[in-house]
Amino acid sequence: MTVLNKIPCTIVTGFLGAGKTTLVRHAIAHNDGRRLAIIVNEFGDVGFDGALLAECGVPGCDAGSVVELPNGCICCTVADDFVPALNTLLDRPEPPEHILIETSGLALPKPLVQAFNWPAIRSRVTVDGVVAVVDGPAVAAGAFADDPAALAAQRAADASVEHENPLEEVFEDQLLCADLVVLNKADLLEAGDRARVRAEVEAHLPRAVKVVETAHGALDPRVLLGLGAAAESDLASRPSHHEIEADHDHDDFESVALPVPPAGSADDLAARVGRAAEVAGVLRIKGFCAVRDKPMRLVVQGVGRRVAHHYDRPWRPGEHPDGTLVVIGLAGFDRAAVAAALKG
Numbered sequence: 001m002t003v004l005n006k007i008p009c010t011i012v013t014g015f016l017g018a019g020k021t022t023l024v025r026h027a028i029a030h031n032d033g034r035r036l037a038i039i040v041n042e043f044g045d046v047g048f049d050g051a052l053l054a055e056c057g058v059p060g061c062d063a064g065s066v067v068e069l070p071n072g073c074i075c076c077t078v079a080d081d082f083v084p085a086l087n088t089l090l091d092r093p094e095p096p097e098h099i100l101i102e103t104s105g106l107a108l109p110k111p112l113v114q115a116f117n118w119p120a121i122r123s124r125v126t127v128d129g130v131v132a133v134v135d136g137p138a139v140a141a142g143a144f145a146d147d148p149a150a151l152a153a154q155r156a157a158d159a160s161v162e163h164e165n166p167l168e169e170v171f172e173d174q175l176l177c178a179d180l181v182v183l184n185k186a187d188l189l190e191a192g193d194r195a196r197v198r199a200e201v202e203a204h205l206p207r208a209v210k211v212v213e214t215a216h217g218a219l220d221p222r223v224l225l226g227l228g229a230a231a232e233s234d235l236a237s238r239p240s241h242h243e244i245e246a247d248h249d250h251d252d253f254e255s256v257a258l259p260v261p262p263a264g265s266a267d268d269l270a271a272r273v274g275r276a277a278e279v280a281g282v283l284r285i286k287g288f289c290a291v292r293d294k295p296m297r298l299v300v301q302g303v304g305r306r307v308a309h310h311y312d313r314p315w316r317p318g319e320h321p322d323g324t325l326v327v328i329g330l331a332g333f334d335r336a337a338v339a340a341a342l343k344g
């Protein structure tokens with residue numbers, strides 16, 4: 001079959017907790033009837049974002065339109081996971097009109113863009129745009145900044161060291177590939193920090209790329225979708241730290257899924273998560289939990305040291321009201337300390 005029109009795909013990248021799922025959900029809720037499909041990738045092997053999207057109650061956002069790819073980074077499992085998932089969507093009797101791909105917060109977007117040149121898919125899809133979601137307050141707090149003094153000390157000890165801050169490297173790779181930058185969490189940015197954060201983001205951009213500010217990912221889908229970048233044909237203008245590594249890995253980071261028994265109250269649980277978030281190297285805590293005598297499921301979201309929670313839906317008949325939190329951090333973070341903090 002000759003495919004005349006390629007189906008546009010938008011790659012949503014951005015560091016852990018920047019607001020990718022929030023942006024995708026907003027786009028689905030405000031999409032003008034276009035048939036969308038969503039591919040969601042998680043770093044850990046417990047799916048959370050996919051469940052959150054599939055059950056968010058927004059029309060068009062259901063299990064049928066959300067494909068979850070947990071267990072690793074999409075950029076490393078392109079052949080095994082991503083291409084087959086994409087082909088399955090394209091082979092549907094009514095294929096999607098636009099596909100949103102939410103990468104894990106640690107994924108490097110360029111290998112994914114490169115995959116669109118694979119013979120198996122290149123005649124059927126195109127990368128409409130790479131959208132990098134940036135956590136404004138995290139940039140303001142210097143989370144991704146290189147520390148030249150620390151780097152010099154590390155290089156003195158080990159000449160092969162290129163970067164002392166793996167967060168900076170991932171953050172930069174995501175910006176280097178972007179066709180649009182969404183500077184999110186503007187509601188949490190001090191007025192005085194706005195220009196500084198924007199300047200820092202722009203300093204990482206290799207070419208003229210639009211930067212838009214948002215709160216809660218509230219971006220008009222007409223801005224988000226339809227960029228027409230054909231990014232897979234424009235790889236040369238998207239440099240990457242990992243250009244020369246045929247097979248990069250993510251061993252600067254690791255994740256663990258910890259069971260959490262029902263808590264006495266949501267606030268008690270949030271306080272425990274807050275203490276776990278203070279353990280050195282912890283970057284992200286997220287999952288579903290149970291509160292005793294509450295029939296509702298509690299969504300827990302920790303980004304850096306900020307913890308939020310809300311009840312999203314009743315526990316279903318037969319569902320065991322128990323919790324699991326996924327904790328992602330720098331390799332070697334103290335899992336026992338995190339588990340102890342969560343236990344209370």
Ligand SMILES: Nc1nc2c(ncn2[C@@H]2O[C@H](COP(=O)(O)OP(=O)(O)OP(=O)(O)O)[C@@H](O)[C@H]2O)c(=O)[nH]1
Binds near residue numbers: 017215286301
């Ligand atoms: N105050 C504020 N909170 C936000 C905003 N955007 C997202 N959040 C919150 O930040 C947390 C993380 O948001 P997500 O959308 O799950 O972030 P993500 O990038 O998908 O996270 P990962 O997939 O784990 O990398 C949630 O608690 C969101 O409600 C925003 O603009 N302002």
